[in-house]
Amino acid sequence: MQTTAPETRIPPAARPLFDEEGFLHDHHLWTDDIATDIAAMEGLTGLTEAHWRVLRQVRGKFERLGAIPNMRQVCRETRLSKDEIYGLFGSCLAIWRIAGLPYPGEEAKSYMS
Numbered sequence: 001m002q003t004t005a006p007e008t009r010i011p012p013a014a015r016p017l018f019d020e021e022g023f024l025h026d027h028h029l030w031t032d033d034i035a036t037d038i039a040a041m042e043g044l045t046g047l048t049e050a051h052w053r054v055l056r057q058v059r060g061k062f063e064r065l066g067a068i069p070n071m072r073q074v075c076r077e078t079r080l081s082k083d084e085i086y087g088l089f090g091s092c093l094a095i096w097r098i099a100g101l102p103y104p105g106e107e108a109k110s111y112m113s
Contacts, residue, residue: 044089
């Protein structure tokens, strides 16, 4: 359960890279190191091959479609079940944030939590 607002978990030197919700301002700045740092802020350490597979799939879909990918497609294309993905990340919102993608909007954010 998140008890700290995202912006307070972001180190002061990195805050210009992120919006007030903890999303990367420019998804083109995303790197594996930034993903690892965001994951740590989300309470995840040691991203596995399965984590990276999901992150790269979600980023790739976003870059092609410019929208939030369908979770069923992500499951099918990563060969992971919805429960396995939630076990890895905890929520779709965490995946989106760690993948370095921009703020999805209030409506999308509400069902990604």
